[in-house]
Amino acid sequence: MKKYLLLIIVMIAAITIPVACSSGESGPGDDTHMTAAPSGEPSKAPSPIPSPTVSPSPTPSPTPTPTPMPELKDVWDETDEPYMYSLPDMDLTGYYFNSYITSGKLLYFLNEEYSSEPEIISYDYTTDTTVHKTMEGIDANEYRFYVIPDRYIVINDGNKTLRYLDFDLNEIRLAEIPIKSAYPEFWADETYENLYYVESDQLKKFNAVSGEIVTIAKNPLYKDSYPSGMTPDGKYLKVYIYSWKKGYSVAYLADINTGELTRDDEAEDYVSEYYLSPDKKEILVSDGESNKVMLYDIEPDNEELMIKLDQNIYEFGKEPEKVITLNDYYDMVFDDIDWTNRKLITHARYSRGDYLTVEFKCYDLDTGEKHSSSVISVDSGIYTDYSMCLDEENGYVIIGGNRGNNPFCYAWDYLNDEVNTDNSDFRRINYIPDYLDAHRKELEEKYNMYIYLGSEIFATETDYTLSCCKSASEMDAALYIVDEVLSLYPEGFFEQIKFGNIRTIGLYLCNGFTKKASYGIENAIALAGTDGYERFLVLDISYPSDLRRNIIHEISHWTDNRINQQDYSDEETFESAWSKLNPDDFYYMNDYNKTSPFYRYTYGSAKADAYFVDSYSMSKATEDRARLFEYLMRYDKEYGSKYMESEAMRKKLHMYFESIRKCFDTTGWPDETIWEHKLNQLDRLYDGDESLSYELIYPEMNGDEKTYITSDDRWFLDAYSGAAHAYG
Numbered sequence: 001m002k003k004y005l006l007l008i009i010v011m012i013a014a015i016t017i018p019v020a021c022s023s024g025e026s027g028p029g030d031d032t033h034m035t036a037a038p039s040g041e042p043s044k045a046p047s048p049i050p051s052p053t054v055s056p057s058p059t060p061s062p063t064p065t066p067t068p069m070p071e072l073k074d075v076w077d078e079t080d081e082p083y084m085y086s087l088p089d090m091d092l093t094g095y096y097f098n099s100y101i102t103s104g105k106l107l108y109f110l111n112e113e114y115s116s117e118p119e120i121i122s123y124d125y126t127t128d129t130t131v132h133k134t135m136e137g138i139d140a141n142e143y144r145f146y147v148i149p150d151r152y153i154v155i156n157d158g159n160k161t162l163r164y165l166d167f168d169l170n171e172i173r174l175a176e177i178p179i180k181s182a183y184p185e186f187w188a189d190e191t192y193e194n195l196y197y198v199e200s201d202q203l204k205k206f207n208a209v210s211g212e213i214v215t216i217a218k219n220p221l222y223k224d225s226y227p228s229g230m231t232p233d234g235k236y237l238k239v240y241i242y243s244w245k246k247g248y249s250v251a252y253l254a255d256i257n258t259g260e261l262t263r264d265d266e267a268e269d270y271v272s273e274y275y276l277s278p279d280k281k282e283i284l285v286s287d288g289e290s291n292k293v294m295l296y297d298i299e300p301d302n303e304e305l306m307i308k309l310d311q312n313i314y315e316f317g318k319e320p321e322k323v324i325t326l327n328d329y330y331d332m333v334f335d336d337i338d339w340t341n342r343k344l345i346t347h348a349r350y351s352r353g354d355y356l357t358v359e360f361k362c363y364d365l366d367t368g369e370k371h372s373s374s375v376i377s378v379d380s381g382i383y384t385d386y387s388m389c390l391d392e393e394n395g396y397v398i399i400g401g402n403r404g405n406n407p408f409c410y411a412w413d414y415l416n417d418e419v420n421t422d423n424s425d426f427r428r429i430n431y432i433p434d435y436l437d438a439h440r441k442e443l444e445e446k447y448n449m450y451i452y453l454g455s456e457i458f459a460t461e462t463d464y465t466l467s468c469c470k471s472a473s474e475m476d477a478a479l480y481i482v483d484e485v486l487s488l489y490p491e492g493f494f495e496q497i498k499f500g501n502i503r504t505i506g507l508y509l510c511n512g513f514t515k516k517a518s519y520g521i522e523n524a525i526a527l528a529g530t531d532g533y534e535r536f537l538v539l540d541i542s543y544p545s546d547l548r549r550n551i552i553h554e555i556s557h558w559t560d561n562r563i564n565q566q567d568y569s570d571e572e573t574f575e576s577a578w579s580k581l582n583p584d585d586f587y588y589m590n591d592y593n594k595t596s597p598f599y600r601y602t603y604g605s606a607k608a609d610a611y612f613v614d615s616y617s618m619s620k621a622t623e624d625r626a627r628l629f630e631y632l633m634r635y636d637k638e639y640g641s642k643y644m645e646s647e648a649m650r651k652k653l654h655m656y657f658e659s660i661r662k663c664f665d666t667t668g669w670p671d672e673t674i675w676e677h678k679l680n681q682l683d684r685l686y687d688g689d690e691s692l693s694y695e696l697i698y699p700e701m702n703g704d705e706k707t708y709i710t711s712d713d714r715w716f717l718d719a720y721s722g723a724a725h726a727y728g
Contacts, residue, residue: 072396072411075125083413084374094119096140097407098387099400100147105167106398107147110407111140118143120153122169133169146192147389154192159184162192162208175208187227187237196237196256198222203237203259217259221252230256231310232276235303238310249500253310267311269500274309277339283309284344284365285320286333293333293344294320295365322368331361334397336390338414342366345397345414347388349458358386360397362414373419374412378403432456436472439479447486447494449505450534451479457508460531462538464524469511469541478509478541485551488633490669497558499565503533509541521592528554530561549634556626559660566663574659578621581652582611589619603643610646628653632678642694644682653679 076085094110101107106125111118116139122131135143135155142158152172155163159182164173177184179197186197186206195206196216201223203216221241228238228251237256240249250269252261273286280300286293296316298305308315326346334345342365349358361373376399386401395415401408432440432454440451452459453475457466469475486494494505513524525540537554541547563574589596596618603610612618617627631643632653644650657676672680678697685692 071394072125073413075128076411079376079410081374081376082418083372083416084376085411085413087409087411092121092407094402094407096385097400097402098145099398099409100389101391101396101398102147102149103167106409107153107167108400108407108409109145111143116140120145120155120165120169122167131169133165135163146188148190148192151191164192164208173208175211178206178213185227187230189230189234196227198225198227203254205256216257217254219259219261221261225252231306233280233303233306236307236310251311253307262307264308264311264313266313268313272309272312273333275333275335275337276306282321282339284333284337285309285314291326291331293324293326293363295322295324295368296320322365324363324365324368326361334388334390336388336392337365338390338392338395339365340392341395341415343371343414345390358399360399360412360414370419372414372416374414376410378408433472436476436479439476443479443483443486446483447505449494449507451482452506452508457510457538460506460508460534460536460538462527462529462531462536464513464515464527464538466508466510466538467512467514469509474511474541474544475509477544478539478547481544481547482507482509482539482551485548488552488674489555490666490673492665492668496664497535497562499562501533502530502535504535506531506534506536508536508538510538511542512540513538526550526554528557535561549630552633553626553630556629557622560622560625563659563663575621578625578652578655581648581655586611586618588621588624592616592619594619603641603646603649606646608645609648610643611648611652613643613649624652625656628656629675632682633675644679645686647686650679650682650686 073083073085076087078084079086092108092110094112096109096111098109099106100109104124104126106123108121108123109118110121116137118135118138118140120133120135122133124130135157138155138157144156144158146154146156148154153165153167153169155165156177157163159177159179161177162173162175163171164175166172177195179186180199184197186195188195193208195208197204197206201220202218203222205214205216206212222239224242225239226249228240230237231253235256236253239252239254239261241252241261243250250263251267252263254261275284275286277283281298283296283298284293285296296318298316305315324344331346331348334347337344344363344365346361346363347358357375357377359373359375362371363369364371378401386399388400389398390396391398391411395413397412397414399410399412436453440453444451454470455468457468497505513527515522515524525543525546527538529536535558537551537558539547539550539554543550566574583598583601586598586601596615598612598618599605599615601611602614602617603612604614612624613627613631617624628649653675657673657679681692681697685694685697
């Protein structure tokens with residue numbers, strides 16, 4: 001037993017001794033013995049005991065890297081143009097197509113021509129998934145949509161409701177439009193929740209969320225008003241109010257809280273384009289006359305300046321910080337400006353051969369220099385239109401449009417720094433040599449109007465598809481005829497055509513018309529109208545023998561428009577006075593394609609007792625006057641008819657010419673204009689003046705080109721066809 005106890009004690013000692021040594025501690029009662037060193041060698045100090053190694057923390061698992069969200073260029077198709085991508089074929093159809101990008105979604109708005117129930121598609125390009133929604137019960141002609149960025153879509157069905165949808169196309173609100181009108185017009189704030197509208201002489205506010213209607217103000221001026229948007233600061237409504245004194249609508253500002261109407265006496269009567277930065281410290285002003293966009297620094301919340309800008313009174317009192325000079329006067333500034341990246345984007349339409357080309361340019365706001373550019377081309381043989389929106393966060397311009405009934409969608413990465421130099425100047429592409437361009441510019445300066453040649457004809461929108469003239473010699477010959485005819489009009493005549501909102505006149509020389517819709521004339525060879533702030537005239541120059549009379553005819557339409565804008569002191573309007581000169585049982589068809597039942601009143605049937613040149617004159621009062629003016633100035637050699645023997649027709653022309661003198665400022669005009677001179681001579685001829693004959697009044701009867709002196713001693717050519725000649 002004692003042996004076992006001794007063995008246990010020895011084993012315990014064997015265990016405890018190394019532990020004690022490892023601790024490096026000793027005490028007075030320590031009975032541990034160390035082995036002595038061999039004799040003659042110095043004793044060694046005990047080796048230092050290393051500090052224990054700290055165990056490392058466990059290696060953390062790596063954080064998974066998220067898969068980067070694909071960009072448009074990652075999922076769309078590359079094109080031949082720099083940084084331009086196209087949406088893969090989604091098998092879409094729609095005559096009208098618009099696209100918009102917001103909150104990571106591409107929204108497509110489609111509808112067939114003259115159809116009901118348009119369609120909306122929400123496309124998530126990161127997942128390549130789509131949501132479709134058909135707008136049931138909505139007619140395509142009444143369908144309007146508005147995208148409120150990062151909030152919702154608003155659908156206006158024209159005269160019933162406003163439907164609010166989220167970007168997954170779920171309906172989130174439905175509001176009844178309270179306006180008592182078949183085609184309601186209103187202003188809307190940036191959220192599209194507050195609508196402002198006029199009812200009789202009252203300005204009202206409707207909240208689409210609460211349904212509350214508040215009358216803001218009463219003012220008799222509101223009876224003749226219509227909306228024109230809001231100011232960028234959201235403080236005023238832009239109101240057009242018809243002025244019976246001036247004969248056209250005048251721009252006012254209405255305070256959204258009080259309804260008070262303000263207008264400065266120095267205000268212009270057209271709306272200029274300006275763009276306010278989000279911090280309200282900068283303003284971009286677009287000057288279409290000089291092809292320039294100017295950047296100004298301003299004081300934030302300078303309300304006085306903002307009111308002046310909205311009324312077209314520019315008093316910055318300093319030079320602009322930067323000026324961006326655009327290539328051509330038909331470059332259009334894109335309304336959505338990238339203030340974050342300091343970029344301005346423009347776009348312009350041209351044609352190259354059989355393709356419509358849209359050129360995009362990006363300018364740097366801080367340098368005024370062009371930063372990048374690109375183009376897209378689509379088949380121009382069919383009607384093509386497009387819309388644009390800006391993805392500022394990712395640096396893309398989204399272009400949506402259609403080729404006939406086949407929608408397309410492109411994305412341009414405008415933050416790249418590549419300029420497409422191959423397509424930078426479209427004015428001279430194949431069709432416009434230097435001598436022709438010089439001739440055009442000479443006439444532009446002489447008559448203070450723009451003249452568009454070759455592919456430039458696509459700078460305007462009409463109800464017809466135009467074809468380019470590719471013959472420089474044909475265009476040059478047409479310019480001589482244009483010069484000859486325009487010289488017939490007295491000094492200042494065309495400046496007064498720029499009446500009301502009209503700022504420019506454009507003359508477009510093309511090589512044919514094709515109508516886009518069922519209405520209109522099947523065989524049109526000339527067209528006059530208004531596009532924005534421009535009065536335009538489009539001429540098919542492939543009929544040179546008819547060109548002179550066509551120009552005179554279309555300028556008569558401009559003249560009509562000017563007369564009908566004028567205020568008369570008496571109660572009888574121009575149109576009502578004109579109608580009294582027609583037979584009592586007559587009425588205009590007001591349709592180019594309807595057959596008139598009044599052929600007995602045309603010259604072909606009634607000769608000297610006629611009231612109208614032909615059946616075309618009976619379609620509209622404007623065509624009646626244009627035909628009379630045209631036939632007075634240009635003898636109808638083809639039929640050899642003496643139209644002006646009709647006293648009724650001459651009487652109508654006298655009334656027309658009196659109205660022109662009444663409405664136009666005739667300062668500097670001769671006592672007798674060329675058209676008055678011819679009409680007075682015809683009166684004398686048919687009153688029996690034997691010293692006059694048709695050959696003297698119309699020297700072109702014989703087919704010879706002769707000069708002709710008017711009472712104001714101006715020479716002009718009155719030739720019926722052929723080459724153009726100099727005159728003085």
